[in-house]
Amino acid sequence: MRRLSTGVALLCLLVPALAGCGSDDNGGSEETGSVSVSGAFGEAPKVTYDAPYTVTKVSSEVLEKGDGETVEDGDFAFINLYIGNGFTGKEASSSWTAPDPEPTATETPDPSESPSADDGKQKKGDNKKGKKGKKEGDTEGALSAPIEDPTPEMVQISKETTLKPIYDAIAGHQVGSRVLVSAPGEDAFGLGGADYNIGNADTTVFVVDIVARAAATVDSSGAVQPKNAPSVIESDGKVTGLDFADAPKKAGDKLRVETLVQGDGTAIAKGDQVALRYLGQVWGKKKVFDTNWDADVPGVGGRPATIADGGLIEGWVKGLVGVKAGSRVMLIIPSDLGYGDKGSGKDIKPGDDLVFVIDVLGVA
Structure with a gap:
């Protein structure tokens, strides 16, 4: 890159x-x-x-x-x-x-040794331009897929x-x-x-x-509530959590892409750079394991997110391709499209299903 x-x-x-x-x-x-x-x-x-x-x-x-x-x-x-x-x-x-060549890491750190800010996105594999960030939402590591x-x-x-x-x-x-x-x-x-x-x-x-x-934000005033899904908790225009009170006990075994707000901008394709805000929780759990809503940069690891295999969990890539800028979507990701039987960090256990709310602000 x-x-x-x-x-x-x-x-x-x-x-x-x-x-x-x-x-x-x-x-x-x-x-x-x-x-x-x-x-x-x-x-x-x-x-x-x-x-x-x-x-x-x-x-x-x-x-x-x-x-x-x-x-x-x-x-x-x-x-x-x-x-x-x-x-x-x-x-x-x-x-x-x-620029001058930069040193690259040959391996992504073991997810079990990474901070919880890593959970839900960085997938084990080659990791170029690794960079640790301490601010919430600044995910450790960088997206590894090559970009033209x-x-x-x-x-x-x-x-x-x-x-x-x-x-x-x-x-x-x-x-x-x-x-x-x-x-x-x-x-x-x-x-x-x-x-x-x-x-x-x-x-x-x-x-x-x-x-x-x-755009700096997505207008969520007309957001819809999908069936058999958690409700979105907001405060001062920011998503702060998910409420599973009326959701089923199990997420299901298929990827679900629920459109809460339909945008009319450019549709995401593989390899695109995307500005986005996101929040993630394990299905049925109260704890938010990762969010970038308060980070300076609306992306992953302090940069725009690159929608490519090898840099994001499979559920993000499959779920976000085709989503238009200006949209808010909920990705309900079964374990096999997330971290499977290995889990990640202390918050995502083996077999956990994941839920993300994602605002797509722009696509390049």
């Missing part, structure tokens, strides 16, 4: 507060040089500079206008991103450029916390658009560009492809 080098989604998309390096001036207050971009949406952009290229204020240009949904403040967006240094005329980072490059990153669009050039490149623009943004040092990385060899006064160039939109 190819990722933006140096953790672009975590570092450059947020308002910076780090020390920088590089040139101390931008060649004066007047604009100098130029930048041009060629290539179609989805392809690696070819960026050419007449360096040093400097600007005195943030400027943006829609290079290719998409016809998809408009991304608004508060939404999440799947993007591919190029970053360049206008002063040197060099690429700093790009999702179209392979480049893999889009996901960022929440917020006027308060998103870097201004990135915000300007995405907010108010439609999915399918390619946007060029140039920003002076104080509006780009400022003192936080060291990881990209961009000085605190260097003009930074961003080329952003808006791949998909993901």
Whole structure:
């Protein structure tokens, strides 16, 4: 799986507060040089500079206008991103450029030794880019199925916390658009560009492809209650648990996909990246063994979920393929499509059937 080098989604998309390096001036207050971009949406952009290229204020240009949904403040967006240094005329980072190889683990940790936040999703097998997270919903490990490059990153669009050039490149623009943004040092990385060899006064160039939109929430006001299933407990717009008081004692031996809210967005296909909120319980039990409703990233392990064999339990893959963005579904998963006769951790015993409520916010 190819990722933006140096953790672009975590570092450059947020308002910076780090020390920088590089040139101390931008060649004066007047604009100098130029930048041009060629290539179609989805392809690696070819960026050419007449360096040093400097600007005195943030400027943006829609290079290719998409016809998809408009991304608004508060939404999440799947993007591919190029970053360049206008002063040197060099690429700093790009999702179209392979980063240095990362060490990979050959085995997923034994589920019995993993924290309960692992339960219900990570399946034993190859595990690439393993990363432990301590926050509830940040599942240990990463999805292992290979994804065709480049893999889009996901960022929440917020006027308060998103870097201004990135915000300007995405907010108010439609999915399918390619946007060029140039920003002076104080509006780009400022003192936080060291990881990209961009000085605190260097003009930074961003080329952003808006791949998909993901809403912050699913409207559950009209949610239906499926028969022979637990009811959903909500508080302040979040799913907090499942009530089995009126549900049968046994889940049954077949996978059930119950649609509580029917969305009208893109349908999930194998290999897709998906922004989602979820909560899981063992059938008939009161304890929630895993949820990401309060996690910063609506996904699995701090990233969007990859719907692929080998990275998720079989019940998730079979159950989510075909579900449309904007939907809330309940997956009732028999043990053989979950953790079978091995169980997982201290909360999922051998033979336990699982229930998940999943809000599908966006698909890329």
